[in-house]
Each structure stands twice: as C-alpha cells, then as structure tokens.
Amino acid sequence: MSVHWCACPVSVQVEEDGKRERGASGGGGRFGYEYFLADLDGEVRADAWAKEAVRMALVNLSAVAAPAGTLPVVLGAGWPGVLLHEAVGHGLEGDFNRRGTSVFSGQIGEQVASALCTVVDDGTMMNRRGSVAIDDEGTPGQYNVLIENGVLKGYMQDKLNARLMGAAPTGNGRRESYAHLPMPRMTNTYMLAGQSTPQEIIESVEYGIYAPNFGGRSGGYHLRQVCVLDLGSVSD
Numbered sequence: 001m002s003v004h005w006c007a008c009p010v011s012v013q014v015e016e017d018g019k020r021e022r023g024a025s026g027g028g029g030r031f032g033y034e035y036f037l038a039d040l041d042g043e044v045r046a047d048a049w050a051k052e053a054v055r056m057a058l059v060n061l062s063a064v065a066a067p068a069g070t071l072p073v074v075l076g077a078g079w080p081g082v083l084l085h086e087a088v089g090h091g092l093e094g095d096f097n098r099r100g101t102s103v104f105s106g107q108i109g110e111q112v113a114s115a116l117c118t119v120v121d122d123g124t125m126m127n128r129r130g131s132v133a134i135d136d137e138g139t140p141g142q143y144n145v146l147i148e149n150g151v152l153k154g155y156m157q158d159k160l161n162a163r164l165m166g167a168a169p170t171g172n173g174r175r176e177s178y179a180h181l182p183m184p185r186m187t188n189t190y191m192l193a194g195q196s197t198p199q200e201i202i203e204s205v206e207y208g209i210y211a212p213n214f215g216g217r218s219g220g221y222h223l224r225q226v227c228v229l230d231l232g233s234v235s236d
Contacts (some may be wrong), residue, residue: 004030005028005029005030005031005129006028006029006030006031006032006033006035006036007026007027007028008026008027008028008036008046008049009024009026009028010024010025010026010046010049010050010052010053011023011024011053012024012050012053012054012057013057014054014057014058014061016061019061021057021058021060021061021063022057022060023052023053023054023055023056023057023058023059023060024053024056025049025050025052025053025056026049026053027045027049028129029127029128029129029131030127030128030129030131031127035127056213066209066228067209067228071207071208071209072205072207072208072209072229073208073209073210073211074201074202074205074208074209074210074211074229075211075212076198076210076211076212076213077198078213079213079214080211080212080213080214081190081191082214083214084119084189084190084191085186085189088119088147088189089119089121089186089189090186091103091104092104092119092121092146092147092155092156092189093155093156093172093183093184093185093186094155094156094157094158094161094162094165094167094172094184095161095183095184097155097165098161098164098165104152104155107152108152108153108154108155109151109152110151110152111150111151111152112147112150112151112152113147113150114150115149115150116149116150116194117147117149117150117191118145118147118148118149118191118192119145119146119147119189119190119191119192120143120144120145120146120189120190120192121143121144121146121156121170121172121186121187121188121189122142122143122144122187122188122189122190123135123141123142123143123171123172123187123188124141124142124143125188128188129188130186130187130188130189131187131188132171132187134171135158135169135171135172135173135174135182135187136173136174136175136182137158137159137169137173137182139158139159139169139170139171139173140171141171141187142170142171144156144170144171144172146189154167154170155167155170155184156170156172156184156185156186157169157170157172157184158172158173158174158182158183158184159173159182160182161183161184162184170184171187172184172185172186172187202229202233202234203233205229206229207228207229207230208228208229209227209228209229210227210228210229210234211227212227
C-alpha cells in the first residue's frame with residue numbers, strides 16, 4: 001500500500017561564546033505543498049515554523065538546569081501528547097491486550113484513569129498524519145472512544161485480532177508495507193479537552209514543572225523546553 005503525507009521539519013543551530021544549541025519546529029499531514037505556504041496568524045506557515053525554531057534555539061542557549069526531584073508536571077498541548085501516545089495509546093492496541101501484556105488487559109468497564117480523562121482514537125480527522133479513509137484492510141476509519149471519564153471502553157482492533165477477541169474492527173488495521181501483516185495500531189490518538197483552562201491548570205500548581213514542548217519519538221522523547229511553576233505562575 002502507499003501512504004501519502006508531507007512534512008516540513010525545521011532545525012536551526014545557534015552559537016554564542018563557543019556554546020551551541022539547536023531548536024526545531026515544523027509540521028506535516030495529508031495535504032499538498034500549498035499548506036506550508038498558507039497563512040498562519042498573519043504570516044506564511046513555514047516562516048512561522050522557522051521563527052519558532054530560532055526562538056527555541058535561543059531559549060536553549062540561555063537555559064539553566066531544571067530542578068530535580070518528584071514534582072507535579074503540567075504538559076502543554078501538541079507534541080507533549082507523545083507521552084500519551086507511548087504510555088497509554090500503545091497499551092490500548094488490541095493485540096497486546098489479547099496476549100495479556102498490556103497494563104489495560106482485561107479491564108474493560110473498569111476505572112483506569114482520572115474521571116477527568118477521556119481518550120479517543122480518531123481516524124476520520126481531516127488531513128491529520130494518522131487519518132485514514134479506510135485502514136490497510138479496507139475498514140473505514142472511525143472515531144473510537146477508548147477511555148471515557150476514566151473508564152476503559154475498548155481497544156483498537158484490526159480484523160484478525162477483533163475476531164479472536166469477539167469484538168468489531170475499529171479501523172485500526174495498519175501494515176508497514178505489502179510484505180507485512182496488518183496489526184492494530186493507532187491513527188490519531190489524543191485526550192479530549194476538559195473543563196479547566198490552561199491558566200487554571202497552571203495556577204493550581206504551587207510548585208512544579210511546566211513542559212510546553214517535547215522532542216524525540218518512540219519512547220526516546222525529551223523535554224525541549226521546561227519552565228518552573230512557582231505559586232501558580234510560570235517563571236523562566
């Protein structure tokens with residue numbers, strides 16, 4: 001099969017007094033080149049990403065070590081979602097649960113997270129990187145609620161695993177290429193917004209860490225930017 005999507009990663013390096021740091025930004029999805037030249041808050045999207053990469057590099061150049069210890073952490077929107085992807089999303093893929101190797105195995109209908117937490121996998125989102133009209137087995141992409149108000153509702157399934165578990169396919173049959181068997185894997189997996197505003201969440205933390213951005217992938221992620229939360233406000 002062939003999957004078409006475009007990406008525009010931007011990486012810059014800055015140097016001052018012999019110290020070098022890098023910054024990165026960018027994006028991608030299932031659209032054409034025109035997406036990168038479209039308007040984003042009054043400027044060309046690719047230019048905005050380049051400016052953000054430079055900003056991050058300059059922030060890293062003047063950054064100091066983050067405090068160590070066991071602290072509450074507030075994650076920003078966007079790339080910090082990779083933590084949800086790795087720590088929760090893969091654990092909700094059907095084959096791991098059929099084999100009993102997931103922490104979520106055998107827990108459908110049980111409370112597995114905070115009541116504030118609803119996690120979905122949505123293959124129908126327009127133009128997103130994981131979106132599918134049909135999955136690699138011909139099952140239409142679907143909007144699947146995996147965890148609702150903290151209660152485990154179901155797993156992501158391909159046709160074979162769904163049949164073995166007595167469940168229905170969910171549009172998550174993915175294959176690396178024609179030479180590989182399909183497996184139940186994520187499309188666009190994310191947590192729904194709650195009732196609190198970002199500012200209210202920050203203000204609820206007396207002392208902790210705010211991580212607005214992540215880098216890396218496949219479990220090897222790192223914090224690109226960290227700020228200290230002190231008495232409910234963000235410090236440098």
